[in-house]
Amino acid sequence: MRPVSQLDVRRHNAALALAAVTARPGSTRAEVAAATGLAKATVSTVVDRLVAGGLVTETGPQPRAGRGRTGVGLALSPAGPHGIGVSIGVNHVTACLVDPLGAVRARRLRGGDNRGSSPSAVLAVVERVVRSLVGEGAVVGGVGVAVPGLVRDGVLLSAPNLGWAGVPVALDAPVPVVVQNEANAAALAERRDHADFVLVSGEVGVGAGIVRGGVLETGVHGFAGELGHVCVNPAGPRCGCGARGCLETYAGTDALPPLSAARAGDQDALATLHTAGKYLGQALSALVNLLDIPTVILGGDHAPYAPWLTEPLRGELHHRAIAARWTTPRVLASTLGREAAALGAARAATAPIADDPEAWLQSRDQAL
C-alpha cells in the first residue's frame, strides 16, 4: 500500500462518479454523491469536468420524490468517445463504430478469403476501414482488433487458419489500438446478458471465450479458450495445428454442409451436423466438467446452425457432464451474428476510458 496523491484521488473520484452515472442513468449530482460516498461539492467539481469533457451529459430536470429542489439528471453522453472494433476473419473483415452506450452507429463489411493472404494487405484493408469509420465524425476513444489466433503484446503469434504467424498487428491510428483473440472479443459482447458462460465462436476454427463472474478468463499468458484444439477423437483427422482429432476438424465451418442443404433436409447434411453437434458437446462436456460453467452460447458461424447442433450437443452434455443431474448447462444461440467480435473489440477499446476517465480527459487537454 503506497501513499495516495491528490492526482490519484482526482482520478479515483472521476472513475467512481462516471461508474455511478453509467449504472443509474438519470441520477442527479446528489444521487451520485449518495451512491459514491463522495462529498456533494466534490461530485459537483468532478461531474462538471466530465460534462465539459463530453463524457457525461445533462438530461434535464429530474422529478424528485419528496421536497426540495429538483436536480439535473446525468447520463453517459452518446456523443462521448466511441470505440471502433474490427474483426479479421478467415473470409471477412467486419467493423463497427460503437457509441459509449454500446450501440452500433456505423458498420463495414469486406468479404473475401483472407486465407494465405499477405498480412500487410489485410492490415491495409483494416486501416482503410478504420479511417472510413473515423470519417463518420464521432469522437473516437480507441480501436480494438479481433484476430482468430493466439495474441501476445499486440503480436498475432499464430493463426493457422489464416496461415499467419508472428504478425505485429500495428495500425496507423490516432488512438490506442487493443489487439485480442476474436472469441474473447465476441464473449465480451455477450457479457451484457450473462455473467457465467462460454461463448463458442465458430468459423473455420473454433474458439471460445470463457466468462465467469463477468470476468473474461484469459489464462496466465492470455492463451485461454482454445476449444477448437480440444481433442475429441485421438484417431480423428489431422488438424491444421498438426495434431489429430481436434474439435475443429469436425465442427469448424469447413466441416459443415451449406446452410441451404440443412434447411432442405438433406440427409448427409443432417448426419454431418449431428456428428458436429456431438463432438461439440463432447468438447464442451470437458469444459463443463473442468470448470462447472452453466451456460453455452453458440456464436459466430455456429449460431445459424444451432437448430441442428443443439440437440446432439445437449445430449452429450447430459450424458458426459458428471454434475448434469444436478445442474444441466443451458445451450443458447447468439443473436449478435458475425458482428459479435467487432462489437466486443470496440467495447474493449473504450473500456480504459471508463476505468480512468481523468487520464482520457487529460490526454484531450494536451491534444488541444
Add this chain to the structure above:
Amino acid sequence: MRPVSQLDVRRHNAALALAAVTARPGSTRAEVAAATGLAKATVSTVVDRLVAGGLVTETGPQPRAGRGRTGVGLALSPAGPHGIGVSIGVNHVTACLVDPLGAVRARRLRGGDNRGSSPSAVLAVVERVVRSLVGEGAVVGGVGVAVPGLVRDGVLLSAPNLGWAGVPVALDAPVPVVVQNEANAAALAERRDHADFVLVSGEVGVGAGIVRGGVLETGVHGFAGELGHVCVNPAGPRCGCGARGCLETYAGTDALPPLSAARAGDQDALATLHTAGKYLGQALSALVNLLDIPTVILGGDHAPYAPWLTEPLRGELHHRAIAARWTTPRVLASTLGREAAALGAARAATAPIADDPEAWLQSRDQAL
C-alpha cells in the same frame, strides 16, 4: 457500500494484524503498524488480544537496525488452533492434525476397501479417527473432510467409485466441519509452492484441483475439476459414470499395473503406463488449451507412477497444447504423498480463523 460498525473495524483490524504477523514472522508491533497502516495504539490492543487468545506468541526481543528500543517479535503461535483433516479414499481413510504453521503434528491411517461400504460405517470410522486426533490435546479449530465426489452444502451428492450417492457428511464434532472434494483439498495443500497449477489426484477416480492466482477454482456450483470424466476416446470403455472413454477408465488406478511390475520393467506394465500417460496428456492438453495453465502436478496415487507417466504426458502436451511453442507447461510429481487431501482439508478447516480471528476469539470467550 454499507456503514461500518465498531465491531466490523475491530474484526478487520484483527485480521489485518494477524495476516501481517503470518506474512512476516518476527515482526514487532511497530512493524505490524507500519505494514498495516494501523495506529500503534490500535496494533497494541489488537495484538494483546491475539496473544491472550493464543493465536499469536511473543518470540522475544528482535534486533533492530538503527537506534531506538528493541521490539518484541511476534509469530503465529504453534499452540494455536489446529486443523484436523480427514480424507475418505476408495481404499483408505487418512487423517492428520495440523498446527497453525501448517506442520503435521499427528497422523492416522486406516486401510481397507471402502467400495460398496455403508456410508454410516465409514463415517463412524472417521468420527473415531477425529476423536483420536482431538485426544492429542491440541486446541482444535475445525475439521475438514475430503471426499472423492461431488459435494454440495455438506452432502456428498455422488461418489461413483465408493458407490455412494446423497450422503450427508455429518460428524459429531465440537468444531465446524467443512466438506469438500478430495482433489480440491489436495490442491490446497500444494498451494504453498505454486500459484497457478492443476493438481491431478489419481485414485480409482481421477480428480483435479485447479488453482489460479492462488485461488481454487470451484465453478459456479462447486463442481469444477472433474478431469476424470473428460472423454479421451468416444469409442473407449464404459466408465462408472455411464459414459464411454472417460479419462479414468485409462488412468485411474484400477487401469494401472502394480508399481512392482513397472519397477521390474515388465513390458505389458510399461505399455499400459505409456497409454495411461498419453491419455492423461490428452485430457490435460484440453485443460491447458482451455485455461492456459502453466504447471501440472501429478498427485495422489499418480505421483509414484510419475517416472513412467511423465514422458508420454509431456509428449501430448507438446503436441496438442496449441500455445506449447511459446509456453510448455511443466509436469511435476507431488511430494506430499497420500496425505495431501487430508493436509489441505485440515488447512481449509482453519482458514476461517485466519480470515476472522476476532469471531473465533469471541466464540472462545463465550465457551469459557
